[in-house]
Amino acid sequence: MSLEDEKIPGDKPGNDAKNMADDAKKAASDFANDAKDAANEFGNSAKEEWNKVTNGTDNKKMLAGLLGIFLGAFGVHKFILGYQKEGIIMLVLSVVGIVLSCVGIGVLLFWAVGLVGLIEGIIYLTKSDEEFYNTYQVGRKPWF
Template sequence: METNQTNETWNQPKQENKKIVAGICAILIGGIGVHKFILGYSKEGIIQIILSVVSCGLLGIIPFIEGIIYLTKSDEDFYNTYQVGKRPWF
C-alpha cells in the first residue's frame, strides 16, 4: 500500500485570499478606497479618495464595478491577478 501522494497540499502554507472582503467593501464603501487599502494598494486608495471628493461621489461607480469584478472572478484568478500580479485597477 503506497501512501505517497503526488499532489500533497496538506503541508503547503495557506494563501490568504481577500476576494470577499475587498469585493463587499468596494460595493458598499468603495468611494473611500477601502478595498484598495485591503489589497495593499495605498497609492491607488488615496487616488480613489481624491477622485470621490473632486467628483462629489459621481465616480463611485468605478469601485462598484470593481467590486462586482472581484466577486465574479474565481478565487485562484483573483489571487493571481490582484494579490500576486498586483494589478491595481480593474
C-alpha cells in the first residue's frame, strides 16, 4: 500500500496548507493574548510599587530624617537607607572622636560628624516623598 492509498477520502493537498495557516493564526493569537496579559500584569505591579512609595510603606524618609537629626553622629540614618560603607565611616569617626575627646581634636571631630548627620536629617525631611525616593533610594546618592 502506498502513501497515496492511506489518505483520508476527500482530503486535498490544499487542506494541509489551510490547516497549517489556521494553526499559525491560533498560535499567533495565543501569543498576542499572553503578551497582553503579561503587559497588564507588569503595569499592575508597577502601580502597586508606586502606591507603596507614595503611601510611605517603602519610603524611609521620616525614619532616616529623624535618626539623622538625633543620632546622626553615629551614622544610623545611613544604615537605614542601606549605605553601609558611609554609615561605618560616620560611626568610626564618631568613636574616634569620643576616644580622643580628652584632646581638643576629638570633640571637634565628633561635633563635625554630628553636624553632618543633622544637616542630612533636615535635608531628608524637607524633600518631597517622590524626590527623596528618587534621590536616595533609587539614585543611591550617599552624601547630602
